[in-house]
Amino acid sequence: xxxxxxxxxxxxxxxxxxTGTAQDAAERISRExxxxxxxxxxxxxxxxxxxxxxxxxxxVFVCATTGQGDPPDNMMNFWRFIxxxxxxxxxxxxxxxxxxxxGDSSYPKxxxxxxxxxxxxxxLGGNPLLPVALGDDQxxxxxxxxxxxxxxxxxxxxxxxxxxxxxxxxxxxxxxxxPRYGLHFLDExxxxxxxxxxxxxxxxxxxxxxxxxxxxxxxxxxxxxxFQDVRLIExxxxxxxxxxxxxxxxxxxxxxxxxxxxQFCQLLCLDPxxxxxxxxxxxxxxxxxxxxxxCTIWHLVTHHLDISCVPRRSFFELLSYLSPDELEQxxxxxxxxxxxxxxxxxxxxxxxxxxxxxxxxxDVWVPLWVKKGGMKFPAKPDTPVIMIGPGTGVAPFRAxxxxxxxxxxxxxxxxFGCRQKSKDFYCQAEWEELxxxxxxxxxxxxxxxxxxxxxxxxxxxxxxxxxxxxxxxDNAHIYLAGNAKEMPxxxxxxxxxxxxxxxxxxxxxxxxxxxALERSRRFQSETWS
Numbered sequence: 337x338x339x340x341x342x343x344x345x346x347x348x349x350x351x352x353x354x355t356g357t358a359q360d361a362a363e364r365i366s367r368e369x370x371x372x373x374x375x376x377x378x379x380x381x382x383x384x385x386x387x388x389x390x391x392x393x394x395x396v397f398v399c400a401t402t403g404q405g406d407p408p409d410n411m412m413n414f415w416r417f418i419x420x421x422x423x424x425x426x427x428x429x430x431x432x433x434x435x436x437x438x439g440d441s442s443y444p445k446x447x448x449x450x451x452x453x454x455x456x457x458x459x460l461g462g463n464p465l466l467p468v469a470l471g472d473d474q475x476x477x478x479x480x481x482x483x484x485x486x487x488x489x490x491x492x493x494x495x496x497x498x499x500x501x502x503x504x505x506x507x508x509x510x511x512x513x514x515p516r517y518g519l520h521f522l523d524e525x526x527x528x529x530x531x532x533x534x535x536x537x538x539x540x541x542x543x544x545x546x547x548x549x550x551x552x553x554x555x556x557x558x559x560x561x562x563f564q565d566v567r568l569i570e571x572x573x574x575x576x577x578x579x580x581x582x583x584x585x586x587x588x589x590x591x592x593x594x595x596x597x598x599q600f601c602q603l604l605c606l607d608p609x610x611x612x613x614x615x616x617x618x619x620x621x622x623x624x625x626x627x628x629x630x631c632t633i634w635h636l637v638t639h640h641l642d643i644s645c646v647p648r649r650s651f652f653e654l655l656s657y658l659s660p661d662e663l664e665q666x667x668x669x670x671x672x673x674x675x676x677x678x679x680x681x682x683x684x685x686x687x688x689x690x691x692x693x694x695x696x697x698x699d700v701w702v703p704l705w706v707k708k709g710g711m712k713f714p715a716k717p718d719t720p721v722i723m724i725g726p727g728t729g730v731a732p733f734r735a736x737x738x739x740x741x742x743x744x745x746x747x748x749x750x751x752f753g754c755r756q757k758s759k760d761f762y763c764q765a766e767w768e769e770l771x772x773x774x775x776x777x778x779x780x781x782x783x784x785x786x787x788x789x790x791x792x793x794x795x796x797x798x799x800x801x802x803x804x805x806x807x808x809x810d811n812a813h814i815y816l817a818g819n820a821k822e823m824p825x826x827x828x829x830x831x832x833x834x835x836x837x838x839x840x841x842x843x844x845x846x847x848x849x850x851x852a853l854e855r856s857r858r859f860q861s862e863t864w865s
Contacts, residue, residue, distance in 0.1 A: 729818025
């Protein structure tokens with residue numbers, strides 16, 4: 337196709353991805369766009385110069401939602417920019433766009449980022465091609481249950497605006513698209529002094545560089561007879577230069593076991609010591625972050641390829657082009673099609689099959705870094721705190737309570753729940769000692785130790801007078817952490833009941849009071865599925 341025709345059919349795909357799922361979906365859209373002869377770019381939102389958005393005519397946004405309605409780390413800067421109040425309402429009037437959201441309906445703020453972005457783009461004059469799509473990880477087929485029909489509608493709308501050039505049709509699935517990157521192996525006998533050299537992490541901000549920390553504690557905190565093996569793990573970060581505060585999240589960067597790496601190299605007939613330089617197939621395409629140039633196969637597979645994950649649909653699509661067996665090709669193509677998703681789920685997701693059998697990390701030296709954020713504890717020294725942490729949700733509160741106790745701060749109220757007092761009452765001795773010393777007020781709920789199940793929300797209702805007094809009289813802060821499925825909704829309902837029964841608020845007033853606590857950061861939550 338002539339270059340001038342391609343320039344008229346440009347598609348920009350921007351993604352915000354925390355675990356790679358949104359990026360995988362963005363790259364899938366890119367492949368389908370290339371089959372329709374679009375010149376396509378795929379970039380993380382924070383890698384894109386957002387000031388150029390006013391010049392884009394066709395953009396697809398793929399955005400995950402993390403935590404309690406938070407944007408992924410690689411779209412934080414974009415998120416702050418796009419919500420500037422001084423942006424003109426006609427900024428994006430030349431842009432046609434579509435938004436695909438990826439979320440989990442077990443979280444209270446399901447697909448909050450995609451919904452809010454779609455609304456904001458509308459406010460700035462953007463022209464939506466489709467309603468926002470809301471992929472749900474809780475669906476049996478995952479987000480593909482929404483993505484598949486949405487993409488059919490998307491291409492119908494897009495091709496109506498940007499028809500295929502005369503004489504060209506959509507490339508079939510039997511056509512293998514060119515790779516995004518090429519591995520250019522180095523001649524080990526040649527002088528490679530002119531080869532580009534790049535140390536891993538050289539240009540990476542210090543707060544994002546992992547530190548090889550020594551694991552100094554790996555202690556089981558559940559009874560041996562309990563079905564869950566929950567552990568307290570501690571690392572020595574002496575010499576790391578890291579700074580952290582209570583509530584920060586430790587990010588651990590795993591690596592594949594040597595046995596799995598060796599197996600992978602054998603399967604692909606690769607020399608693990610062979611060095612290569614990675615080169616993009618298109619100009620201006622960014623190289624993967626943190627990958628050294630040149631690099632060995634062993635380093636690539638050990639640190640950068642997730643060979644122990646449950647493979648995504650795109651993995652089977654790629655394999656279908658590489659298999660020499662016709663029957664196998666057909667099965668792989670079925671797995672990568674919309675019609676074959678139920679069978680793929682039964683074959684791959686339900687039994688948790690992985691690219692290779694999951695390897696165990698045997699080395700105690702684990703790269704990690706501290707991610708600023710997570711749950712923040714901004715309460716003033718004389719401000720009481722109400723902490724609601726059933727199960728492993730109590731973990732961030734242990735650090736916060738230890739810090740407050742070290743500072744001599746009382747007014748620490750903890751609601752803790754677990755199954756059985758004898759099996760998974762985390763940090764029991766520590767809490768009971770603090771109660772004796774007057775530093776902690778503790779309420780416990782053990783769901784399997786009595787005939788009727790008792791959860792933390794029941795204890796909140798039972799102690800409604802204390803909770804309301806702490807909030808209304810002492811300006812207490814509330815922190816919630818734990819499983820995202822049913823617990824957060826149960827706790828917020830219990831709190832609203834307290835507001836009504838003790839504060840005399842109406843149903844709508846209780847809703848607004850809780851929302852006001854959230855806006856002022858007096859109510860924060862950190863939950864996970």
